[in-house]
Amino acid sequence: MNQQQSNVLFAGMSAEEVAGVAAVALEAEPRLRTADRSQFLLRPCCLEDLLPLDHEARAVWEMVCSWDLTRFLATISARGSRPGRAATDPKILIALWVYAHTQGVGSARELDRLCEHHDAYRWLCGGVSLNYHTLSDFRVEHEQALDQLLTQMLAVLIHAGVVSVWRISQDGTRQRCGAGRNSFKTEATLQEQLKQAQEHVQILKAQAQDPNVSLQRQKAIERAAREKVQRLQKALVQVQKVAAAKQQQKEKPSKHTPATASSTDPEARKMKMPDGGTAPAYNVQFGVDTQSRAIVGVEVTNAGNDVEQSKPLREQVEDRTGQKVHEHLVDGGFIGLEAVDAAAAANTTLYAPVPKPRKEGVDRYQPKSSDTAAQSEWRQRMGTPQAQAIYQERCSTSETVNGECKSYRGLGPLLVRGTGKVRCVALWAALAYNFVHFGRQLIG
Numbered sequence: 145m146n147q148q149q150s151n152v153l154f155a156g157m158s159a160e161e162v163a164g165v166a167a168v169a170l171e172a173e174p175r176l177r178t179a180d181r182s183q184f185l186l187r188p189c190c191l192e193d194l195l196p197l198d199h200e201a202r203a204v205w206e207m208v209c210s211w212d213l214t215r216f217l218a219t220i221s222a223r224g225s226r227p228g229r230a231a232t233d234p235k236i237l238i239a240l241w242v243y244a245h246t247q248g249v250g251s252a253r254e255l256d257r258l259c260e261h262h263d264a265y266r267w268l269c270g271g272v273s274l275n276y277h278t279l280s281d282f283r284v285e286h287e288q289a290l291d292q293l294l295t296q297m298l299a300v301l302i303h304a305g306v307v308s309v310w311r312i313s314q315d316g317t318r319q320r321c322g323a324g325r326n327s328f329k330t331e332a333t334l335q336e337q338l339k340q341a342q343e344h345v346q347i348l349k350a351q352a353q354d355p356n357v358s359l360q361r362q363k364a365i366e367r368a369a370r371e372k373v374q375r376l377q378k379a380l381v382q383v384q385k386v387a388a389a390k391q392q393q394k395e396k397p398s399k400h401t402p403a404t405a406s407s408t409d410p411e412a413r414k415m416k417m418p419d420g421g422t423a424p425a426y427n428v429q430f431g432v433d434t435q436s437r438a439i440v441g442v443e444v445t446n447a448g449n450d451v452e453q454s455k456p457l458r459e460q461v462e463d464r465t466g467q468k469v470h471e472h473l474v475d476g477g478f479i480g481l482e483a484v485d486a487a488a489a490a491n492t493t494l495y496a497p498v499p500k501p502r503k504e505g506v507d508r509y510q511p512k513s514s515d516t517a518a519q520s521e522w523r524q525r526m527g528t529p530q531a532q533a534i535y536q537e538r539c540s541t542s543e544t545v546n547g548e549c550k551s552y553r554g555l556g557p558l559l560v561r562g563t564g565k566v567r568c569v570a571l572w573a574a575l576a577y578n579f580v581h582f583g584r585q586l587i588g
Contacts, residue, residue, distance in 0.1 A: 195263060204242050205239050206587045207579065208242065215288065216286060232278060236269060237282045240255060244554065252283060284560055287564050287565075287568050294571060297579075298464060301438060306438070312471070316450045316453060317428050318448075322561065323409035324424070327406040328404040329379070331383045337376055338380065345366070382411060411561070427447055437541050438578050439574040443460065443567070444563050444570055452482075455483065458472055473495045473537060484518055488521070498526050508527075555573040
């Protein structure tokens, strides 16, 4: 209340009377608007009214509708008038996961919750009911079909002149997986655990007639026991592969430590992480077009180093795009002399740092007497300012792409097991990344 209003309100009153009125006002209860959640609301609305016309979820749906989903549809058994429940339209599930990864959501349980409570996800569902299991299974069951979607996406971008693979950059990022450090066991321990697990399965079969346990509960317990046996059998296969790999290592302390494999995620490996420690992880590889910074290749391995990873990804990019990779940028972790020769044999110029010599005073860029022609050319090339300037593009492409996918595109700590399923997660992240950066070109 300003001074003029105050003078009008209290006109003709003494100071004592004004003070009395103020005191009564302070003693009274404050007048508030309170919440009443028991009241009924009539809100006529349809799903189309939930989102504005320019919402990103609509763009994702438009992009997915333009794709050829034959590989997804081929796996559906419910057809024509034959018995069986109708399958969920793959367009819905693909759009949900692509949009979820654009928002950094990489959990099926979180996506299930969002489908119930978030307008964008409810719009994408279009009234189709979903559950956590459907979302989780779809996410990792279609590796080859997902790979084909990335190929279709890149075909559109290449046709539009946005993407070129003349020069690509490659880097690997080691992603922590769900296996615990203590789950890694020696072959003898795994054999004992397998024996116990098999005995447990037989006991459960004998108890299958217990009337106090529901049939659904019995089947769930039996399935969990069988899956444990299968994981242990896979772990025994993997521990033998680890032992064989140790025999081929150069002489170092780790060569003589017992071979181990995880009993919960057999394909996982203990890897050196960016923080300097070791943890169970997978090695996720991205190939990036340096011109547009689009992801053009995705691979996942359980190898702790990158030495043998440059050639397979380069060949994948060429097969996927139908174009030749003329220049390939990799960091020092990818460098082995075999990789240099392989790139030269493929008529690809490799840009990678030359390792620092062990002896002081030796010029790293001078060819060695044991070098092949390709190796000599690589050393001399990397000593030039032009080659070093080109190599600097690797940091501004691969490093930023890895960082964005891990921080904002759902490629966080891995919640799935096995290289195939991890590659599915990496492909979802790549699809989301490319959509975020090239959505306008992808939907025309």
